[in-house]
Amino acid sequence: MGFDFQHMIELLPDITLAFNQTLYMIGIALSVSLIIGLPLGIILFTTDRGLFLENRFVKTTLGFIVNMVRSVPFIILLVALIPLTKLIVGSTIGPAAASVSLSVAAIPFFARIVETSLREIDKGVIEAAVAVGATPWMIIKDVLLPEAKSSIIQGITLTIISLVAYSAMAGVVGGGGIGDLAIRFGYYRYDNTIMIVTVVILIVLVQLIQLLGDWTSKAIDKR
């Protein structure tokens, strides 16, 4: 069975719904990972040895937790977090439920990306700010974030793209989304039309995100 245009038109409502579900899940998971992952990444970096908030206990504890969550395969996380999901969303099924696991996976992922971005800043620039007598908050706001901005945007791009991939597994908890559609129709039912359409949508989506990310990251960099 090849590509059937008529069949695609028939399934357009399904595709649109799946697309919206994907955007919904990624939107929530991304927002949560930005809100929690960014500060977490900043703490991971600034509590490191020789930095202005050096704190061995905080650094090792947070580092351990982050590594732990990152080492669990996503599909297992999805199942393991069902109780937490029920607590937060009140249901264990649907895109909202899938967003919980996606968020939990994205937070440590993004936090490590932020930490790496901050590590690229010349230590001398941070030290010059310390020598000026700036407070830790000022250094974070006026030195770390502006200097790492461009690199963090690249990190956000990477996080979104990883979320697109992870969201395909959300079908396990009935999350839906483009990836799920591809698996249910294209893979299990040998529906090549759906397979091709969804894969094309995913390719275009990822390319667009990458393009937009690269462009923004370049546009704001003053170096």
Added chain:
Amino acid sequence: MIHIKDLTKEYKSKKNTVIGVDHVNLDIKKGEVFGIVGYSGAGKSSLLRCINLLERPTSGQVEVNGSDLTKLNGKELRKARLKIGMIFQHFYLISQKTVAENIAFALKAASTPKEKIKSRVSELLEMVGLTDKRDVFPAQLSGGQKQRVGIARALANDPAVLLCDEATSALDPNTTLAILRLLKKINKELNITIVLITHEMNVVKEICDRMAVMQDGRIIEEGDVYDIFSKPQTELTKEFISSVVSFDVPKSILDACKGSVVKVLFRGDVAGEGVISDTIQLFEVSGNFLRGSIEYIQERPLGLFLMEIQGQPDNISRAITYMESRGAQVEVIENGL
């Protein structure tokens, strides 16, 4: 202004301990420009960074402007740092902020009110000669201009002390000179005490009043720059001075000398050439200049000549005694007798 007492800084790692600064005592007076020279790894940066506690000393005390910095808590230390400016070899400006924003950052650290920041930034830009670069990003500036922004940032909160870590080492000779002049002007007009570290003796010669020489974490020589230039005590100091005033003469020239080769040094106002011509007439010797120059250190002349003296051995030694009696320091390099 700055009192450093028995300061030691060790860097400990799992494998070994490196000593950066080794029991250093140093007093730097208010309003002076103090230079610390030494080769790379001598511990200059470590010592300088202990003055504003960027490095916490392993032991010893650092007193700046009357308070012992090692005893302050975080908040007090930040307040003390507002009054200790620092500039760096690689400038370390915030690359994503304009020149004005970089300077404003320092003012914000001192909780300067918003309406005051703008006028103070203009004032500082004028002082360092960068008024037209206000809204430019550091990437668009030359090395010398970046260092001027660094200086403006360091001076933003009217510090009493300015620390300079190899501030001109990344700059070409002309730019170096311009930055050194600016530092001297700041020292004179604002009466800011300057401590600078460098591996270039030229920098010290240009603007320092007093200096210290560092080796292996210790200060091995210290004193007035003019005195050290005219009477260096250690081999290392002599080596550093020879990079500015050299007495090297090709060996073939030295070998061809029949008389005594002497190094003659005149301090201050002694008119060197006059003394030498008097000597030549009085003692019936002939003089032959091999090399010579007059250096100006702190605006005082220091005359240094390498010359061959020919004549009767008695006359030569009397001539040397005579020159010494007129204030010259004479060192016989090669006795042609």
